[in-house]
Amino acid sequence: MSSPSRTTTSPTLPSGAVGTFEHGATTTQAIASARGLVKTYGKGPTAVHALAGVDVDFGRGRFTAIMGPSGSGKSTLMHCMAGLDSPTAGTVVVDDLVVSGMNQRQLTKLRRTRLGFVFQSFNLVPTLTAEENITLPLDIARRPVDRAYLAKVVDAVGLTDRLTHRPSELSGGQQQRVACARALVSRPAVVFADEPTGNLDSTSSREVLTFLRESVDDLGQSVVMVTHDPVAASYAHRVLFLADGRIVDEITDPTPDSVLEVLGSLTRKKAAA
Numbered sequence: 139m140s141s142p143s144r145t146t147t148s149p150t151l152p153s154g155a156v157g158t159f160e161h162g163a164t165t166t167q168a169i170a171s172a173r174g175l176v177k178t179y180g181k182g183p184t185a186v187h188a189l190a191g192v193d194v195d196f197g198r199g200r201f202t203a204i205m206g207p208s209g210s211g212k213s214t215l216m217h218c219m220a221g222l223d224s225p226t227a228g229t230v231v232v233d234d235l236v237v238s239g240m241n242q243r244q245l246t247k248l249r250r251t252r253l254g255f256v257f258q259s260f261n262l263v264p265t266l267t268a269e270e271n272i273t274l275p276l277d278i279a280r281r282p283v284d285r286a287y288l289a290k291v292v293d294a295v296g297l298t299d300r301l302t303h304r305p306s307e308l309s310g311g312q313q314q315r316v317a318c319a320r321a322l323v324s325r326p327a328v329v330f331a332d333e334p335t336g337n338l339d340s341t342s343s344r345e346v347l348t349f350l351r352e353s354v355d356d357l358g359q360s361v362v363m364v365t366h367d368p369v370a371a372s373y374a375h376r377v378l379f380l381a382d383g384r385i386v387d388e389i390t391d392p393t394p395d396s397v398l399e400v401l402g403s404l405t406r407k408k409a410a411a
């Protein structure tokens with residue numbers, strides 16, 4: 139087992155700046171950053187501090203996984219980064235745009251034009267074919283389909299001979315690959331994936347994770363993925379660990395064992411607290 143290599147996020151950048159962080163010998167520009175991110179649900183004694191001051195940079199052209207115990211704030215962090223939820227305090231910058239503070243119309247435009255999403259439930263339209271599902275975001279945004287790029291993405295997800303099938307005629311893994319292709323076909327600045335393999339068997343999970351990793355390595359995509367699964371996290375370049383609404387650790391070039399090691403130490407710390 140290789141020991142995890144650790145890097146440190148840079149919390150000292152001025153609020154609103156897009157950060158850089160060290161990755162091995164190189165410095166990577168961030169595609170998405172947060173500074174002083176706070177999200178509090180409710181008020182007074184029953185308030186829940188889902189994010190308690192997060193400073194983070196997600197690398198451009200990197201695959202980053204977010205892990206942590208249930209309730210540690212993973213989904214809240216992803217939702218605040220992707221403009222699906224508004225932070226109580228702090229700054230979010232995605233693709234050089236300050237997301238925190240955008241109004242609903244601006245957020246909708248941001249999500250449509252710059253972001254891709256993959257969820258645990260595949261969220262395909264049952265009456266549309268695989269190809270129509272894949273091109274739906276472009277059709278809604280009235281943007282032309284780049285047929286050459288569509289063919290490249292469809293080939294990468296291995297769906298070339300399934301394009302005329304409807305979701306009910308596809309396996310769960312194939313449906314999630316359609317969802318991945320749909321997230322990628324508009325060449326978004328970032329793909330946010332929330333438990334993308336949560337409903338899949340191990341073979342289908344492997345296919346989807348391999349594709350997400352290849353989308354980064356071969357197509358230059360940036361991917362941020364929330365997962366509970368150490369094997370899924372090992373497909374990422376970097377894993378961030380959240381506990382009680384804070385980033386408490388991270389590893390680069392993870393293996394399932396190195397991820398489990400950090401998760402185990404977090405659980406032991408929690409039990410001892």
Ligand SMILES: Nc1ncnc2c1ncn2[C@@H]1O[C@H](COP(=O)(O)OP(=O)(O)OP(=O)(O)O)[C@@H](O)[C@H]1O
Nearest residue numbers: 179186187188206207208209210211212213214215
């Ligand atoms: N809409 C909401 N209203 C009130 N509390 C919320 C809301 N959404 C999340 N929370 C609380 O915020 C905290 C963080 O939730 P979040 O869903 O981000 O955690 P998570 O790490 O993604 O959890 P899980 O792994 O179980 O999905 C939890 O204590 C949760 O109960």
